[in-house]
Amino acid sequence: MNTLQSGRPSGRRMERREFLKFSIAASGGLLIGLQLPGASMAAFAEEQSGMGFMPNAFVRIGTDDRITVIVNHSEMGQGVYTSLPMLLADELDGDWNKVGYESAPVDAKYNHPIFGMQITGGSSSVYSGFEQFRNAGAAARAMLIAAAAQQWKVDPASLRTESGAVVDGANRKLSYGQLAKAAAKMTPPAQVTLKDPKAFKLIGKATKRLDTPEKINGKAVFGIDVKNPGMLTAVVARAPVFGAKVKSFDDSHARSMPGVRKIVAVPSGVAVVADTFWQAKVARDAVRIDWDEGEMSTFSTTQMMQQFREQAKTPGKSVRTVGDPDAGLAKAAQKIEAVYEVPYLSHLMMEPLNCAVDLRADSCEIWTGTQFQTVDRAAAAKVAGLPNEKVQIHTTFLGGGFGRRATPQSDFVVEAVHVAKAAGAPVKVVWTREDDMQGGWYRPAFLHAIVGGVDANGNAVSWRSRLVGQSIMAGTMFEAMMMKGKNYDPASVEGVDDLPYEIPNLAVESHDAKNGVPVQWWRSVGHSHTGFATECFVDELAALGHKDPYEFRRGLLTKHPRHLGVLDLAAQKAGWGKPLPKGRGRGIAVHFAFESYNAQVAEASVTDGKIRVHRIVSVVDCGRYVNPGIIAAQLEGGAIFAASAALHQELTFEKGRLQQTNFHTFPVMRMNECPEIETHIVESNAKSGGIGEPGVPCTAPAIANAVFAVTGKRIRKLPMRMTEAV
Amino acid sequence: MISFSVNRRPVKLDVDPSTPLLWVLRDNLALTGTKFGCGMAQCGACTVHIDGEAVRSCVAAVSRAEGKEVTTIEGLSADLSHPLQRAWIAEDVPQCGYCQSGQLMSAAVLLREKPRPTDEDIDQAMTGNICRCGTYPRIRKAIHRAAEMMSAGGAK
Numbered sequence: 066m067n068t069l070q071s072g073r074p075s076g077r078r079m080e081r082r083e084f085l086k087f088s089i090a091a092s093g094g095l096l097i098g099l100q101l102p103g104a105s106m107a108a109f110a111e112e113q114s115g116m117g118f119m120p121n122a123f124v125r126i127g128t129d130d131r132i133t134v135i136v137n138h139s140e141m142g143q144g145v146y147t148s149l150p151m152l153l154a155d156e157l158d159g160d161w162n163k164v165g166y167e168s169a170p171v172d173a174k175y176n177h178p179i180f181g182m183q184i185t186g187g188s189s190s191v192y193s194g195f196e197q198f199r200n201a202g203a204a205a206r207a208m209l210i211a212a213a214a215q216q217w218k219v220d221p222a223s224l225r226t227e228s229g230a231v232v233d234g235a236n237r238k239l240s241y242g243q244l245a246k247a248a249a250k251m252t253p254p255a256q257v258t259l260k261d262p263k264a265f266k267l268i269g270k271a272t273k274r275l276d277t278p279e280k281i282n283g284k285a286v287f288g289i290d291v292k293n294p295g296m297l298t299a300v301v302a303r304a305p306v307f308g309a310k311v312k313s314f315d316d317s318h319a320r321s322m323p324g325v326r327k328i329v330a331v332p333s334g335v336a337v338v339a340d341t342f343w344q345a346k347v348a349r350d351a352v353r354i355d356w357d358e359g360e361m362s363t364f365s366t367t368q369m370m371q372q373f374r375e376q377a378k379t380p381g382k383s384v385r386t387v388g389d390p391d392a393g394l395a396k397a398a399q400k401i402e403a404v405y406e407v408p409y410l411s412h413l414m415m416e417p418l419n420c421a422v423d424l425r426a427d428s429c430e431i432w433t434g435t436q437f438q439t440v441d442r443a444a445a446a447k448v449a450g451l452p453n454e455k456v457q458i459h460t461t462f463l464g465g466g467f468g469r470r471a472t473p474q475s476d477f478v479v480e481a482v483h484v485a486k487a488a489g490a491p492v493k494v495v496w497t498r499e500d501d502m503q504g505g506w507y508r509p510a511f512l513h514a515i516v517g518g519v520d521a522n523g524n525a526v527s528w529r530s531r532l533v534g535q536s537i538m539a540g541t542m543f544e545a546m547m548m549k550g551k552n553y554d555p556a557s558v559e560g561v562d563d564l565p566y567e568i569p570n571l572a573v574e575s576h577d578a579k580n581g582v583p584v585q586w587w588r589s590v591g592h593s594h595t596g597f598a599t600e601c602f603v604d605e606l607a608a609l610g611h612k613d614p615y616e617f618r619r620g621l622l623t624k625h626p627r628h629l630g631v632l633d634l635a636a637q638k639a640g641w642g643k644p645l646p647k648g649r650g651r652g653i654a655v656h657f658a659f660e661s662y663n664a665q666v667a668e669a670s671v672t673d674g675k676i677r678v679h680r681i682v683s684v685v686d687c688g689r690y691v692n693p694g695i696i697a698a699q700l701e702g703g704a705i706f707a708a709s710a711a712l713h714q715e716l717t718f719e720k721g722r723l724q725q726t727n728f729h730t731f732p733v734m735r736m737n738e739c740p741e742i743e744t745h746i747v748e749s750n751a752k753s754g755g756i757g758e759p760g761v762p763c764t765a766p767a768i769a770n771a772v773f774a775v776t777g778k779r780i781r782k783l784p785m786r787m788t789e790a791v
Numbered sequence: 792m793i794s795f796s797v798n799r800r801p802v803k804l805d806v807d808p809s810t811p812l813l814w815v816l817r818d819n820l821a822l823t824g825t826k827f828g829c830g831m832a833q834c835g836a837c838t839v840h841i842d843g844e845a846v847r848s849c850v851a852a853v854s855r856a857e858g859k860e861v862t863t864i865e866g867l868s869a870d871l872s873h874p875l876q877r878a879w880i881a882e883d884v885p886q887c888g889y890c891q892s893g894q895l896m897s898a899a900v901l902l903r904e905k906p907r908p909t910d911e912d913i914d915q916a917m918t919g920n921i922c923r924c925g926t927y928p929r930i931r932k933a934i935h936r937a938a939e940m941m942s943a944g945g946a947k
Contacts, residue, residue, distance in 0.1 A: 142887030142924045273883055278871055280888030281879045283824015283864035287889060290823035298818070323807065341818035342827075343810050415828055415836060415889040415923045464826070464889030465923050498829045694883055698929070702886055705925030728833035728921060737914040739927040 118245035120208050120253060122174045123201035124153055125167075130229055130242035132159045134198075135167050137175035137183060138190040139436050140276060141466035142702070143757045144695035145190045147274045149198050151691055152191075155267040156202030156260060159241065160229030166275060168460040171438045182439035186471050186586070188659035188755020191691055195753050196259075203257035205248075212247035213239050262689070262750075271694035276462075288461045289495060291421040291432040296491040297326055299484045300345040300500075302352050303334040306362050306721035307505060307581045311335060312355040319351040328352065329487035333476075336484045342495050361581040361721040366510065369718075370406060373533040373578060377404065377514035381531050381574030382553045384562050393527030393570030397518025401609050405515070405598040406782045409716035410508040411731060412587055416464020417501040420481035421493035424449055429456040432493075433478060434463030436471035440542075444475035448482040467706070468586040472506055473541040499726045507716060508587030509535040511557075513598035517568075523610020525621060527570040530561050530598070535584045536577045553577065556586070560595030560658060560762065565628055566603060566621040582718070588706060589761035592658040596762025597711075597769070597783065600654035604770045605779065614770060615641050615653050628655055630747045631664035631684045638745055639666035639682040648672075649679060652770025654763040660754030661687040662747075665704065667740075667767035671776050674787040678708055678740040678768055686747035687754040693746055696756050700744040703760025709734040711765035715784050795856040797822065798866030808854035812846070813837045815853045816863060824864040824892050828921070835920030838893035839863045845900040847919075864892035867899065874944075875899055878937035886924035894920050898934050907938050 117127040125133040134150035146166040154164050169175040169183070177184050179193050206226055213231035214221040216239065224231050230238045241248075262268070279285040304310070314335050316328040324344030329336050335352050339345035394400060420433040422445075429449040435441050438458050446456045463470055470477075481494040496504065511534035518527045536554035538547040548554060553575040555562070561573050587593060607617035615636050622628045632655045636642075639651065648670045655664040668680040683700040690696055713732040717724045725731040769780040778790035794803045797820060806815055811830075816822045816839070825848060828836030832847035839848045840862040841855065867873050871880070875898050885891045894917070901908055901916035908916070913931055922930070 140887075142885075144886070273880065274885070276888070277880050277883065277885055280885040280891050281864075281876050281895060282867070282871055283822070283892055285888055286823075287826075289827065290817075292818075292821065292823070341814060343814040343818070413923060415826070415834070415887065415921070417827065462889075463887060465887045467923075495827075498831075698883065698886060698926070701928055702925035705927065706923070727831055728829050729831070733921045733923060734925075734927075735919075735921060736917040736927045736930070739925075739931075742928055 118249040120205040120248065121201050122172070123198060124157070124205050126205065126241050126245045126248070128242045128245050130160065130163050130240050132157065132164045132229070132241070133167050134164060135169050137169040137177070138194070139168070139185040139434065139460050139463050139466065141185065141434070141436065141463035141470070143190065143699060144274055144692065145185070146276045147272065148191050148691045148695055149194050150275065151267040151272055152195060152198035153202035155265055156199045157206045158226035158228065159202070161267060161272070163229060164275065171442045171458045176439070184439065184471065185436040185466070186468065188661070188757040188759060192660065192753035192755060199259055200257055203259055204253055207254040207257055208248045208251040209241055209244050211251040212244045216247060268691050269693070272692050274695070285462050287416050287464045288421065288432060288434040289416055289419045289464070291461060291493060293421070293423065293491055296421065296423070296493055297338050297340060297488065298342045298345050299336045299338045299488065299492050299494045300342065300349040300497065301331065301334050301336045301480065301484065301494060302349050302354055303500060303504065304356060306356070306358045307583065308359040308361050309356040310359065312357045314352055314354040316352045319348040322348040322351060326490070327488050329484065331480060331483040331487055333480045333483070336487065336494070338484065338488045338490070338492055346497065358721065364580060364582070364718050364721045366409070366717045369510065369578070369580065370512065373512040374404065376533045376576045376578065377512055377531050381533070381576040384553055384558050384573040384575050386572050387568070388570035390527050390529045390570040390572040394516060394518050394529070397526050398521040399609050400516065400518040401605055402514070402516045403602055403605055403779070403781055405513040405601060407511050407594045407597060408714070408783060409510045409582065410587055410710055410714055411502050411716060412465070412467040412469035413502065413731065413733065414463070414465030414467060414469060417498055418469070418477045418496040418504065419494060420477050421491070422481045422485035423491040424482060424485040427451070427455060429482065430459065431456065431478060431481070432459045432461055434461050434466070434470055435478065436463070436466050436468070437475065440473065441475045441478040444479050445482045448479055448486065467588040468590070469506060472585060473543060476504070476506065498728070502726060502731060503723045505583035506585040507582065508593060509537065509584040511594040513594070515598060515602045517602060517606050519606055519610040523612050525566065525568045525606050528564070528566070528568050529572040529574070531574045531576070532558060532561065533576040533578055535580065535582070537584055537586060537590070539577065556591050558595065559591035560656065561599050563657070564599055565625045565657065567624060568621065589658060589758040592656065592758070592762040596654070596656040596658070597765040600656060600763065600766030601769050601779070601781065604652070604766070604773065608773070618653070618655060627662045627686050627751070628657065631655060631662045631686050634745055634747055635664035635666050635682050635684040638684065638743060641666060648775065650771045650773070650775030652767045652772070652774055654766040654770065656762040658759050658762055660752070661685055661756060661759035663759045663763050665763035665767040667764070667771045669768055669771035669775065671772060671787060676712060676768070676772060676785055676787065677738065680741045680743070681764065681767070682743045682745070683760055683763070684745045684747060685756065685759060686749050687756050687759065688749050688751035689753050690746060691753070696746055697744045699756045700760040701742045703758070704742055704764045705734055705739060707761045707764035708740070708768065711768055711783055711785055713784050793853055793857055795859050795861055797861045798863060799860070806853060809852050811849050812839070812851045812853045812856055812861070813848035816848065822863050822865055826889055826892055828890065833921070834890070835897060836890050836893040838896040838920065840896060840900065843900070843903070845897050864896060867895060873899070874937040874940045875902065875933070878933040878940065881936060882929045882933040884926050884929040884933050886926055890920060890922045894922065894930055898930070898937070901934065902938060902941065906941060908934060
């Protein structure tokens with residue numbers, strides 16, 4: 066089978082794949098059987114009863130001509146329930162109007178072809194599924210042709226397919242539905258021939274999302290909407306400080322409140338189980354808990370950032386060295402030092418975390434919106450005391466993910482199984498917004514101390530980046546392999562370790578900070594801060610040498626045609642160099658992440674210390690693409706997600722307690738401040754790259770650089786505050 | 792006992808009258824299209840209509856609905872025929888989709904009050920509805936499109 070992994074260019078990616086495979090083997094019990102109960106077996110039974118045809122794990126064709134694509138990636142807004150079916154349907158020559166989708170059960174055959182487990186992340190769904198879904202469609206098509214050839218007693222090679230039917234030279238037609246039963250008896254082909262891209266009917270064309278109708282009439286089922294007969298709802302009182310343990314609790318008042326069925330201690334706190342959410346929530350708030358707060362009870366982010374600043378004064382672990390950065394700096398005509406700081410951030414999905422569990426003596430069924438099925442299932446099985454194959458996860462729609470629902474510790478799933486176990490009843494655990502925000506697994510806070518210099522002609526001659534922040538991988542099942550041969554976390558430095566700028570002397574150093582705040586990947590992971598720090602600093606170097614920031618970048622990217630491609634198109638579409646209304650400035654940024662290139666130009670103004678973003682032009686080169694409509698939506702959404710963080714968001718701790726609780730203290734960009742956003746795609750035949758995350762990193766630096774253009778002041782700390790600009 | 796009407800169907804319920812309408816809709820009436828986002832009228836995901844007015848049902852006690860007509864996303868149209876739903880499809884608005892029920896219910900009141908809203912009207916009416924996926928530019932376009940469809944087709 067022709068898969069993308071063999072040809073992937075990035076050494077780092079191959080490593081990540083290797084480490085994931087290793088960690089699956091190492092953690093035991095995660096390797097799962099090929100034939101397991103779940104939707105695929107249900108489909109198999111359906112096939113046996115003559116209802117249709119399931120040629121492989123990814124597609125089912127009904128006698129009613131309906132084509133159901135089984136999608137092994139979670140739909141969290143990024144459009145995989147449309148783009149992956151497009152890949153399959155194009156090779157199948159299916160009738161797009163008959164195509165539907167279904168979420169895959171947990172099963173090894175739905176493993177991510179690169180990561181070796183069922184996972185949605187790394188902006189990889191489309192590029193990892195590119196050949197997989199096409200192959201599945203082509204195989205089904207071959208079997209349908211074989212069935213028609215047998216029926217008509219002709220050579221299969223004399224037949225063609227169009228829009229859900231097999232057609233012969235005399236224009237006789239058999240629809241896929243008519244052929245479904247006979248096709249089920251055909252042998253799957255050992256090899257398939259894929260279409261010449263010129264023959265694509267769907268791939269590369271803007272195609273409306275299949276899931277829109279059920280998302281605008283209230284029918285789409287998210288995890289929080291799951292309600293099975295007899296299912297109760299639980300709300301959990303969790304620790305006010307990370308790592309705190311329950312010493313004792315008094316539930317005497319709560320126990321007698323209406324609807325309350327049970328109040329139980331679980332490892333994460335105290336769970337109140339009731340008939341409805343509101344009953345559980347009100348009673349949860351009435352439980353009085355005495356906590357042993359532990360080490361984190363004195364934790365303060367103010368102090369932590371001070372420590373980060375101290376740490377940054379000493380050399381870190383070497384990540385990358387080119388030339389002699391110290392000598393380069395010593396010879397520089399002008400030098401500049403800058404410290405960039407970014408805070409902890411919450412993913413803040415619109416749908417707060419939740420998980421429904423029906424635990425029986427010999428089975429455990431879970432309904433939740435997760436990005437991490439294989440890991441969650443193994444973690445749930447451990448708590449349930451069942452073998453993995455007795456645990457099934459039904460993946461619902463995700464009301465946003467952004468990385469939070471891919472938790473190596475499976476916190477929200479593990480907790481729900483504990484609650485179901487203690488409650489002795491099917492139960493759905495629902496988190497309030499406050500619970501969700503205070504529940505941890507944040508984007509880590511980071512500090513970048515950068516020093517650089519230019520020569521007398523304003524050319525960059527040296528650059529040293531020193532990073533301080535918490536490792537995402539440390540302490541997880543991914544640590545051993547991820548850090549193998551390295552004494553730093555690659556996820557901390559991604560985006561600066563491969564800084565593309567052609568500077569003769571360059572050093573990247575990393576300090577790992579340690580504390581008890583649980584951290585995790587947040588849309589664009591390390592790039593969310595490395596993009597900001599590097600693209601602001603290159604702008605500062607340009608200004609130091611009195612160069613135009615766009616031309617300065619161009620001069621440092623002579624061997625990077627795809628960076629240049631997006632940078633040039635963004636500058637052109639944004640009207641770089643052309644006059645702007647008074648009081649507005651433009652800023653530019655370019656960054657490579659998740660196998661795609663993005664450049665953005667932002668227009669901003671500052672009035673009474675308030676930054677207003679008026680326009681963002683975002684250009685991507687993501688190689689060969691599937692659905693340009695979804696790509697545009699992801700670029701728009703990526704910019705807004707990033708601008709929310711850049712302008713407004715910060716999590717802070719005092720005495721171990723998070724100071725933010727809900728949208729009023731951790732604001733999200735709203736309609737009234739949303740800029741005009743224009744998106745463009747650079748046409749490319751290169752291998753597909755990601756799209757969910759690549760549109761995030763450039764937004765903050767493009768805005769910060771626009772603020773400099775209009776005010777002469779540099780923003781070096783997020784969220785942006787003019788009072789802190791220098 | 793509290794009596795009111797939901798999507799033109801009468802209901803009679805024995806619930807604590809201080810319970811937020813949101814949870815009565817979701818847990819007692821199984822109308823889960825209306826979403827929980829914040830619990831403090833910050834995000835708009837729970838927006839429904841009480842006698843045609845947009846209400847954040849997460850902070851509205853169910854007693855407020857007594858004797859009134861409640862409309863939820865399930866009642867916006869029976870068949871996706873509301874001009875806003877048609878415009879939402881045409882502009883490919885939703886991403887994760889979680890906030891869209893609330894967005895549509897807010898937009899429906901806006902269009903009833905201002906059949907040809909300006910961008911400023913849209914800002915004013917829609918700023919209470921958060922979308923974390925960032926569908927705002929498409930929501931804006933879809934509202935304008937729905938307004939055009941309504942004035943062209945004379946739809947109600």
